[in-house]
Amino acid sequence: MNTADLGLPVDVPSTALFTDHYELTMLQAALKAGSADRRSVFEVFTRRLPEGRRYGVVAGTGRVLDAVENFRFDPGVLGFLRERDVVDEPTLEWLASYRFDGDIWGYPEGEVYFPGSPILRVEGSFAECVLLETVILSILNHDSAIAAAASRMASAAGGRPLIEMGARRTHELAAVAASRAAYVGGFTTTSDLAAGFRYGIPTVGTSAHAFTLVHDTERDAFRAQVDSLGRGTTLLVDTYDVAEAVRLAVEVAGPELGAVRIDSGDLLLVAHRVRQQLDELGATKARIIVTSDLDEYAIASLAAAPVDAYGVGTQLVTGSGHPTASMVYKLVARAESADPKAPLVPVAKKSLGGKTSIGGRKWAARRLDGSGTAEAEVIGTEAVPAELGDGLLQVRLVEGGRVVAREPLDVVRERHARVRAGLPLSATQLSRGEAVIPTEYV
Structure with a gap:
């Protein structure tokens, strides 16, 4: 082994x-x-x-x-x-x-x-x-706590995909175990490549605000990402002004834009506004992904929002308030x-x-x-x-x-x-x- x-x-x-x-x-x-x-x-x-x-x-x-x-x-x-x-x-x-x-x-x-x-x-x-007492309890207590939180979040999501994004919020080895447990509980993908490598969990990723900030303009950042990753990529639209970013995202990627990610603000309100704007710009199939310290309660509160997927980090890998079983x-x-x-x-x-x-x-x-x-x-x-x-x-x-x-x-x-x-x-x-x-x- x-x-x-x-x-x-x-x-x-x-x-x-x-x-x-x-x-x-x-x-x-x-x-x-x-x-x-x-x-x-x-x-x-x-x-x-x-x-x-x-x-x-x-x-x-x-x-x-x-x-x-x-x-x-x-x-x-x-x-x-x-x-x-x-x-x-x-x-x-x-x-x-x-x-x-x-x-x-x-x-x-x-x-x-x-x-x-x-x-x-x-x-x-x-x-x-x-x-064997300690090693068995160490594994089961941690993984079961994460899986229970993930299961509650999956129920709250009502079939919408969940992305595990908690690697930076916990110990590097615990992050791999947490990703595995989250997948058991109903999450669909992870951002953690080690978890993907060890357990075959599908991995996904978008971009961080740093990628936008390193470029001279938001348009330059979007252009660089689309040129490299294609029109189906996910563009982060809340670095500066969300409405202007969405306009630029569709202008750069065209109506084939894959998705936008919102990481701050009143997610319920912003998601509705972004959905309306995307539709008006012709990007009717572009998805909306929301992140920003979500837990099962926040996910449930967004049930009526035009959200297509959720990214969850801190609350997941800490068991959403209950880090042990x-x-x-x-x-x-x-x-x-x-x-x-x-x-x-x-x-x-x-x-x-x-x-x-x-x-x-x-x-x-x-x-x-x-x-x-x-x-x-x-x-x-x-x-x-x-x-x-x-x-x-x-x-x-x-x-x-x-x-x-x-x-x-x-x-x-x-x-x-x-x-x-x-x-x-x-x-x-x-x-x-x-x-x-x-x-x-x-």
């Missing part, structure tokens, strides 16, 4: 250090105590959705699979741990041959989730499973002993402040009403009721350490659109509210 495929710098040999110090010290103590080999079941879930959100979106699963596959302790990593005296030599020897050999089940990427949903289940020895990774069952045949027993954290969990390996199913619309997320630890057998959500992702469920990103994106369409209509409301369907435990 090439680390570049994971969005890593080329000098990072593996994902093994994308973890917390205490994962390794717990491992050392468990190895000494004889509990490291106990068969264990960990689950990823969230106790609540971000305030006001109606559903969550599972995103990052494909990146998790890559990270697990590439989670190994090569000589450079072991040397760092030895130099820092993080763990002792017996533990370093154990880590040198580490490969995850267990099983992982989870919601397919693009699926939606609700409070308590067992989004991912990791099974194996305590030692091999506990090491608040998922946790908890031990829910473990064997009574290190004997491979020892039975599993449920375990759960019991504490104050609402940070409790429910023990036992869980299944999850979505119950539908008579019209095929989701009406409840049903979770249990005992036998699956016959009427829910066809609605089970978890699929096997890793079997015996081998990834068995990689999917093209377009398949994931289409799944999310299909699943979202199967939720109650209130799921797409932007007003604050509770989860659109309840979580029931049986």
Whole structure:
């Protein structure tokens, strides 16, 4: 596996250090105590959705699979741990041959989730499973938060294309992951070439105000762009005077002008004026693209405007106010002993402040009403009721350490659109509210 495929710098040999110090010290103590080999079941879930959100979106699963596959302790990593005296030599020897050999089940990427949903289940020895906690949560929390924001924006856009433009508003590696998650959530293109290269997401671009300002006149800038990129290009028209820029844009490119971009001002008012002007000048097919700190609420407010596409940056890559999905990774069952045949027993954290969990390996199913619309997320630890057998959500992702469920990103994106369409209509409301369907435990 090439680390570049994971969005890593080329000098990072593996994902093994994308973890917390205490994962390794717990491992050392468990190895000494004889509990490291106990068969264990960990689950990823969230106790609540971000305030006001109606559903969550599972995103990052494909990146998790890559990270697990590439989670190994090569000589450079072991040397760092030895130099820092993080763990002792017996533990370093154990880590040198580490490969995850267990099983992982989870919601397919693009699926939606609700409070308590067992989004991912990791099974194996305590030692091999506990090491994966941080990297799994890091990926799922980030990507799911971005995908949820993207999904809300896609709903608000009502079928109009969305361009992901947030690379300059976040860490350069997070930008690539954010672009991928946005595509899952319903965005159609990205401005980030690294995301296009790594994940095959279609890339687009226009021009910045600097391109206009570097030329002696706005006409010169438009002429240079059209001469280079053709009449179908997108011209930025709000550097000086919008009406004059639109007139120049059509004069330079002709009625075949591809599009204009508006990046400031009262977008609703300006879009109407620009549309009228373009039509009067004969550029009836020229599109209008709007940018400027958009979020799902701003996009919804432009539903009646003659806008053809939206470019979104800051609010998208920060999860539109919710930059994490608040998922946790908890031990829910473990064997009574290190004997491979020892039975599993449920375990759960019991504490104050609402940070409790429910023990036992869980299944999850979505119950539908008579019209095929989701009406409840049903979770249990005992036998699956016959009427829910066809609605089970978890699929096997890793079997015996081998990834068995990689999917093209377009398949994931289409799944999310299909699943979202199967939720109650209130799921797409932007007003604050509770989860659109309840979580029931049986």
